[in-house]
Amino acid sequence: MTKVHFTHIGGPTVLIDFDGWRLLTDPTFDPPGRTYAFGWGTSSRKLTGPAIAPTDLPPIDAILLTHVHHGDNLDDAGRALLPAAGTIVTTSSGARSLPYPARGLRAGQATRLEAPGRPPIDIAATPCRHGPPFSRPVVGEVIGFALTWPGQAHGPLWITGDTVYHRALREAATRLRPGTILLHLGGVGFPSTGPLRYTMTTRQATRLHEAIAPRTVLPVHYEGWQHFRENREGIEREIAGGSSTLRESLRWLPRGSPVDVAV
Template identity: 65%
Template sequence: MTIVRVTHIGGPTALIEFAGWRLLTDPTFDPAGRTYAFGWGTSSRKLADPAISPDALGAVDAVLLTHDHHGDNLDDAGRKLLPSAGTVVTTVSGAARLGGGARGLAPWASTTLEGEGRPTVEVTATPCRHGPPLTRPIVGDVVGFGLRWTGQQHGALWISGDTVLYGGVRQVAGRLPVGLALLHLGGVRFPVTGPLRYTMTARDAVELVGAVRPRTVVPVHYEGWKHFQEPRTVIEREFAAAPDDVRDRVRWLRIGVPTDLET
């Protein structure tokens, strides 16, 4: 069994520590107040400061970047942090844009993180679709990440990435046993595109958790930005109405507080 310490810094950003490794997801460290354009008439205002500043973060062995082209997943302060990280793993197109030796992964491709005195970590990209069907040319490529290393008892650590619920993300249930899942939620919508969703709703999450059946589910990327349509209260209500074997898997983290979890 491995104990994983997760610190939810805000939005999609989490510090993940285990067995001597310090990994960071989707670095967003800009202060609140700015509005970020996402393209095609969509934008969002950042409403909350990060719980930890980059200066207080400490050394990072690798950044797991689900996508580089939206400011709520990689902002200016987060981008400045990338050169100091040992490794950056992201999409194939994102690696080409970032340069600097960033590793690009297509869905279900893998790479490894290696460090002296630490277990080798296999990082596998999992499918995402950041919007309705046929919108990939507009919203761009996104991946999630499944992390596996020796000593895990309950399965991989999975970061879903920004995605709606669709066939690609459902493949995780059959291909990746999951012990701990960080699910990007929020049910994103924009006025210009009406009812169309760009990330999972709480109802989607209930269905996905029932299929994947991770031991523990940690909701992330549901707060701190104006474009999120489903805050924690909505997510809690949906999970409260779910079957016991889904409801009892959810663990809420206090933002900025390190929490020890099993995987």
């Protein structure tokens, strides 16, 4: 069993520290106040800054970047961190677009991180659909990451990435049977697109949980921006008001403070 230290810095940005490895997900370190365009008439203003300044980060062995083209997953200050990272793992299209060497993956492909004196980490890309059916030409390529290494007691660590619940996601999760999930929530929506959602809602997360019964669910990317339709209060209200099994596994990460989770 591995004890993993998770530090939620804000939005999708989490420092993952275990057995000598330091991994960073979707680096977003810009200050609040700026409005970012996401294409096709959609935009959002950042409301909350990072809990940890980029200058206070330890050396990063790898950055796991679910996609490169949205400012709430990779902003200017986050891009400035990329050259110093030991490895960048992202989408195949994202790797081609970055001015730095990166390992590009499509859903179903995998890569391995290795270093002397540390356990190897196998990273498999998982499918994401960052919006309604047939939206990929608009929203672009997005992936999640399933991390496996020797000594895990409860199954892989899964970072879902920005996605709604859909068949390919459920099938991948059923094959993986992750024990711990960094779950991108928030039910993203925009005035110009009405009721359409671009990340998972609490109801969708409940369906996913029922399909795979993970041991621990750590919500991320549900706060700090205008475009989230379900913040923590809304998520907790939805869980409390229904029959969601999600409450059995849900564990909130405090911003800026490490939390130990047995993986």
